[in-house]
Amino acid sequence: MIELEPRQFQCPGYYVRAASTRFEAEGASALRHRVFVREQGIFAEHDRDEIDLIATHLVALSTYAHEADQVVGTVRIHEDSPRLWWGSRLAVDRDFRAVSRLGTELIRLAVCTANARGCDRFLAHVQMQNVPLFQRLHWQPLEEVDFHGTPHMKMQVDLDYYPPCSDPVAGWYHRSAPRPAP
Template sequence: MSNIEVRIADWHKDNADLRRIRERVFIDEQGVTPEQEWDSQDAGAIHFLAEEDDFAMGTARLLPDGCIGRVSVLKEWRGLNVGEALMQAAIAEAERRGLQQQTLTAQVHAARFYERLGFRAVSDEFIEAGIPHIDMLRTSE
């Protein structure tokens, strides 16, 4: 990573960037329907944006119950540890809020990435939005 920084985003003020990233990754690349991607939990979630020189290339969200989701990085920026920076920020914010357990629903192909961050599988594989997923849990020490 060069000058990539992760910050807490404002759902309303940063909405265009949050939507642009998630639409490109989930809707355009992965074929998730808009109805599946956008839900009522976005308004109450803590959103994160990864940026370099004011260009947003990644996002994630943290729900009040400690569930981390919608982790997405634009294709051109993958492999540069943007996803890891987003996850570290979300985990740190969850812990700061006293959420000692963080959960997520991982696409199966990304499970090893989350395992490196301390998550472990807690479910069998299942299909969500046409994509194989697995539920994962991380417990803070």
């Protein structure tokens, strides 16, 4: 029998949508803890803050027999001042990174949702290793900043590439694309 490493496993597809159940909200928060506290050590005990109370939390869910299974990706968005929106806490479970473009899909839902809610400017503090990914997705670097003690790039997205999504709770089903052979 062939044993697959966890990261070689690919779901046929994922739900990408706004968290609307306790299971989704708790899954997002557990994922953030795994990534930002345990893996990256950016926060010592927890990564929650006051923005969580006002933010819209988005999730990517793996599927099993076409049903939503586990929260394997998350990001949050909030309006900081009129028409100025921020995205933060983007995280994809380690075993699901660079397999199905979940980071890309979460960024897409984040910006399209803000666009539908009257956003003129959408910003994020992006970890330096992720700047090329964001640039490919039509984000422009603005300035390097120290954020939570680590260097980040403040970036702004070109909203023209992100059409409004007015029903983020419905979100969409993202079909896995097979990775090209090495």
